[in-house]
Amino acid sequence: MDTTGTYPKLSDTDPLYEIAEYTRRMSTALDSVYPPTPETRPVIIDNAVGRTARAWDAANNRYQMIYGDTGWRSVEGSLPSGITNLGPVYLRRLGNEVFFVSQGMSSNTAGNIYIYLTPSGFKPEAPSIRAGVFTSRGGSVVRQISPYQGGLRVLEMPANTVIEGGISYITSDPWPTSLPGTTAGVPA
Secondary structure, eight states, rough: OOOOSSSOOOOOTSHHHHHHHHHHHHHHHHHHHHHOOOOOOOEEEEEEEEEEEEEEEEEEHHHHHHEEEEEOOEOOGGGTTTEEEOSOOOEEEEETTEEEEOOOOESOOOOOEEEEEOOOOOOSSSSOOOOOOEEEEEEEEEEEEETTTTTEEEEOOOTTEEEEEEEEOOOOOOOOSSSSSSESEEEE
């Protein structure tokens, strides 16, 4: 038996050589059927920008976000010029879905009006096929709101009519690095 190196090495005349060679071949064969135990890493919970959870993605050798919630954000102070706020306006991102709710706003001009310009991390996918409905207080005017070119636009909005309603849409933006407005609810 050759004992040089870290482990004893068997010569091919040693009676244990055949057993050792069989064990080596079986180990190699089993590795292809039962791969080595995958590396385990902890799930990372982060509360810096909303609440996120990230798990290790071994296939891509990186952490992957598996949960994200900004909580409800009060964004009345972020409305475009010409839009008058007459009630709470909220924005929330939950995973890749964004929710926008207004409890009262109006425009001093008529037409297809942007009522909110979405910040980074909340921009709608293009093209977006989702639409929401806004109604006037009292329900006499119904208008469609749709994500369009980085904002939320009400179609054929009449001037000086108070509207309220909401919409949800999908975003493919990366998770935001900062949150708009102020907190209006704790993330789940």
